[in-house]
Amino acid sequence: MKVTFPQMGSLNIPLETLLQGLNIEIVSPPPLTKRTLNLGVKYSPESACLPFKLVLGNFIEALELGAEAIIMAGGNGPCRFGHFGELANDILTDLGYEFELYILEPPVKSIVDIFVKLSPNFNWVQVIKSLRFAWKKLILIEEIKKYRLKHGVFLSKNQINKLEDEYLQLIREAKNKEELASIDHNYKKEIDEFTDGQQTSLLKVGLVGDIYTVSEPFANLNVSKRLNELGVAIDRAVFVSKWVKDNLICGALNISSNRKVIKAAKRYLQEGVGGLGLETVGETVLYGEQGYDGVIQLAPFGCMPEIVAKSLLTEVERDFGLPVLTLTLDEHASATGVQTRLEAFVDLLTQKKNLNKKTFLN
Amino acid sequence: MSVRIGIPKTLSYYVYYPLWEKFFTELGAEVVVSQNTSRRIVDDGVKETVNDACVPIKLFHGHVLNLKDKVDYIFIPRLVSVNGEQIYCPKFLGLPDMIKSTLRGLPEVIAPKIDLRKGRFELLKIVYQVGSILTKNLLQIYSAFKEAKSYFEDFNNLLKEGYTVEESLKLLEGEEVNVDLGQEESSLKVAVLGYPYITYDPYISVNMIQKLRGLGAEVVTTDMLTHRQLDKQKPKLKKDLFWTFSGEVVKAGYHYCETGEIDGLIHVTAFGCGPDFMVDKLLELAAKDKEDIAFMTLTIDEHTGEAGIVTRLEAFVDMLNLRRKH
């Protein structure tokens, strides 16, 4: 049975490694394009959020390519993501597609059962081996992204795209640890060479928000590369590996992770509100404490956790004198619109910084 | 002078008001409710709240502003889980925080966290925590709560008989209400399904229930069903919705579709409501399965005009009447 899964950022790479390691036949979800979005918009309820629309559109494309089963994560809410699977199932079935849907949800036993069923020759040694290698790839992908966000300042969007695509492909094809290590090394060297002799960046910005929109460049219209191009060094608060550690691993062990962030948020928000709402508030506070110049919040239009967070960020902004820009994304968002708002925000931060310097010198 | 506790007349007011009101008055406080929703309250709320929030949340901000200068405390419980299983939408979870950080110069906010997933004992703790603001007398707190609970049961029984929240509250106070629930057998039956703070708020729902009754239709709602009846529908969902109100609405829809007692189903939803992207689709699919049940979604937003809604209601009822004849 050919299996597909939702695309988000470069998540297809570690997932391919994992599933292929279990000898499960896969149909990798095609890259997100305008067509994906159009399909999603056409068949989703209008008020669904952008991630749902993209995931649904992408499922349709994968089914067209011959996928016979879909696996995806579930959840207990209150973010709508926890119901994506069931709703997508109803909609796709109503459209006449035939497939099986597997929702990965605790308890762990039910997740294992799914893989036992899908894998023709399930064995634990193989599972652990593939899981570890997939995890290594995930970490490396995040590592190169972090490095670029921080050091790839003033590089053009196209330069970054080219470089990143090239290296992601290498990671995708990598067969062992050693290859991964040299990819890591070479990538950083190339970035350093590119930026050598360039102006250094003046501004440091934190990136927070909903995990899908932050991780998927198609959804956020390449926000981070645009910012790099404008000369901003970025720290991204949200990564899949971090999310997995905080939610799946610590969650399963019932220990509270992420204590620092929750504590930082406490003055403003005392309760988790699903998705990454609490984290958005906490991380913004931490960026404020660390003297960042600004924070950008990415949120799909209508995202409930991020709406709650946004309403609290106004106060954080006031308390820390930390400008926060919220970019709300939906199918109508345009690249030019985003670019204009980013440029205006960067101007504002630059002015603020110069002003501070002046008062300091006086 | 007794302590004045303000309760905003929206959101959970429409579900729990009698419980809180009785509890607080038994403990000697004066309960002050914000005025009925009005243009002014809506506009005030819209001005203060983040753009993307749903209408009910904006409205809530407006109601708090309406109370602000009239009371010593404002009661905004944080509803996390009341039935011990399901939770509420993220905006309910963050409600007291949103209010406190958005609105300036508020009186003290009483915001107990109600999360009964931790067991029954939790409820007693919350009751004590809230009651102790008014008295340290344990016994008095418990007897007040007992009174409040039985009063609350009466209220729920009235809802089950088919009275609206407004009517039930009046009846509880001993006032007369002028409705005849014993409709004739032949009259149309319409299910009006949506969150109680939308369907029962006369302003925001443009009095939809009364209007339908006026057009000769019998109206049924989610509140008229017992928990048992709703629970029976659970197996039809691959996974029960994790939002309490949304789950009730969907199950009520399934119930009325199953019994076939209704001619039409109206889903009333608020613009900007997150969970409803799912609720609306599920109700639509349920009604689609039943040829003789017509389905309509009415979306309410801050600009909803009475005229538009009334026209749609009339057209819907006309259509149902026509279908009946054939």
Ligand code: SF4
């Ligand atoms: S359930 Fe919908 S309408 Fe109610 S508060 Fe949540 S988002 Fe708003």
